Amino acid sequence: MADIATVVAAAVSAAGAAVSAAVAASTASRVAAINRAASLEQAEAAARRSYEFDARKRLYEAAEPVLFQLTERANDALTAILSLAEEARSGNLSPWVDPKADSYYPRSIAYALLLPSVLFTLLRRNLTAVDLRLSARLTRYYVIAKILYESWMQDYDLAKAEPPIRYIPDPSREHDAARKRSDPAADRQGIVLGFLERAVDAMIALDSRGQLYCRSFSDFDAGCSEEENPLGDVEGLVRGFHPERHRVLWRVLVLQAILCTALLDAGPTKGSDVTPVLRPFSQRACAALSWSYVDEDGAVATAEIEAVERYVRSRYGELYMAIADAETTVAAIGARATEGGSRS
Numbered sequence: 539m540a541d542i543a544t545v546v547a548a549a550v551s552a553a554g555a556a557v558s559a560a561v562a563a564s565t566a567s568r569v570a571a572i573n574r575a576a577s578l579e580q581a582e583a584a585a586r587r588s589y590e591f592d593a594r595k596r597l598y599e600a601a602e603p604v605l606f607q608l609t610e611r612a613n614d615a616l617t618a619i620l621s622l623a624e625e626a627r628s629g630n631l632s633p634w635v636d637p638k639a640d641s642y643y644p645r646s647i648a649y650a651l652l653l654p655s656v657l658f659t660l661l662r663r664n665l666t667a668v669d670l671r672l673s674a675r676l677t678r679y680y681v682i683a684k685i686l687y688e689s690w691m692q693d694y695d696l697a698k699a700e701p702p703i704r705y706i707p708d709p710s711r712e713h714d715a716a717r718k719r720s721d722p723a724a725d726r727q728g729i730v731l732g733f734l735e736r737a738v739d740a741m742i743a744l745d746s747r748g749q750l751y752c753r754s755f756s757d758f759d760a761g762c763s764e765e766e767n768p769l770g771d772v773e774g775l776v777r778g779f780h781p782e783r784h785r786v787l788w789r790v791l792v793l794q795a796i797l798c799t800a801l802l803d804a805g806p807t808k809g810s811d812v813t814p815v816l817r818p819f820s821q822r823a824c825a826a827l828s829w830s831y832v833d834e835d836g837a838v839a840t841a842e843i844e845a846v847e848r849y850v851r852s853r854y855g856e857l858y859m860a861i862a863d864a865e866t867t868v869a870a871i872g873a874r875a876t877e878g879g880s881r882s
Contacts (some may be wrong), residue, residue, distance in 0.1 A: 605679055607752070611653035612686075612798040618650035619795045619827070624783050626829035637777045645762065648772040649755050651791075654798065655734065656689070656741045656752045658683040659660055663750065675813045678857070679801070682814050685854065686797045689790055693728030696789040699849040699852070701841075703785050727787035733771040740768030781829040785842065788829070792846040795819075800857075816848050816857045840872045 625631035634643045661683060697705035707726040722846040729737075743753050758769075767773065796816060804814035821828065832841045850857075 564753075567769065604657060604664055605676070608654065608661065608679070608683060609801055611657050611752070613803040614650045614797040615652075615654050616646045616795055616802065619791045619798075622647065622779070622791070623827050623829045631780055635777050639777075641762075641773070642759075643774050643816040644776040645688050645759060645769060646755060647776050648769045651776075651794070652737055652741060652769070652772055654683060654801075655687045658687045659738050659742065660750055660752070678813050678815075679804075682756070682797050682800055682816070682857065686794060687734075689793050689797065690729040690734050691731060691791055692793065693726070693786050695853075696793065696846070696849060697786045698802065699845050701845065701849050703789075705786050722783040722785075725784065727775065727784055728790060729771055729775070732737070737768050737772055781842070788842055789846050789849075790841075792827065792843055793850065796846065796850055799823070816850055816854060819843060 622631065625634060633639060635647075656834070661680065665680070694705065697703045704723045705727070706723055708724040709726075741753050741758060742750055743757075745751055779787060796819070799819070800814040800816050803817075824840050824843055827836055827843060828839055
């Protein structure tokens, strides 16, 4: 019996050892798997950090120089819009933009108004190989610049904004440089995409290093003639223009003034943490932008400005929000920025 007990005890001990070994092996395997997963996760996180660091570096290198120029050019465009308002307010606009007048003023105004569109085009070309979502601030700049570009094609939508404006453009008059207006509502007060692209491309040149840049006005103007003027369609909008008669175009310009102001308020010189935001004009800005007075005390008319501000709040409401997370807001803002409705 003692031998049997000894054998049983040995068998039980062997079985226990085998079980312990199996459990230990299984535990070691699980621990090894957990360690491998943790190492893989750490490696992926490190790779992601490395990618984002390099991608952000490429993004800033591609965007920041153009953004600085964009802010400068937005100031030029805003100055041109305010110049039109000031001349209209003083009653001196018509001689400057008369179809038979010298081309300098209308062409220089057209050039200035197109500058933000030129810089947006350069920015878009620079960003083709970088991930814009890595910077909410740069995304906001890009979206506002994109709306500025597309604003030239929002004439139909702005005409419908409350209070609506009678607007029935006649295609046969769309490219009439002399713009003999018997009925301003029949004049197209915007630009189709193809003509906008042609004008913008004509303002871009290639330097000796193979870099694209915006041509100066003097350089551009020297190559223009009555027969060859890439800005003809934009210049045609300026010639004969008056905010009272061409209310739709004036709304387009007020929209551009709002967008240019947002870019200027958050320019690169204001700090890297300042994000452009659309906001209503101050009383002082309204006074500078309004083209007419409503009484002898100097109060200015702001109805069209208020109409455009309502349009902006309705269509681009997200741009009044502070962007806290680019991943969750970029898609919504981008979708609204390219929302259908404008005719090109």
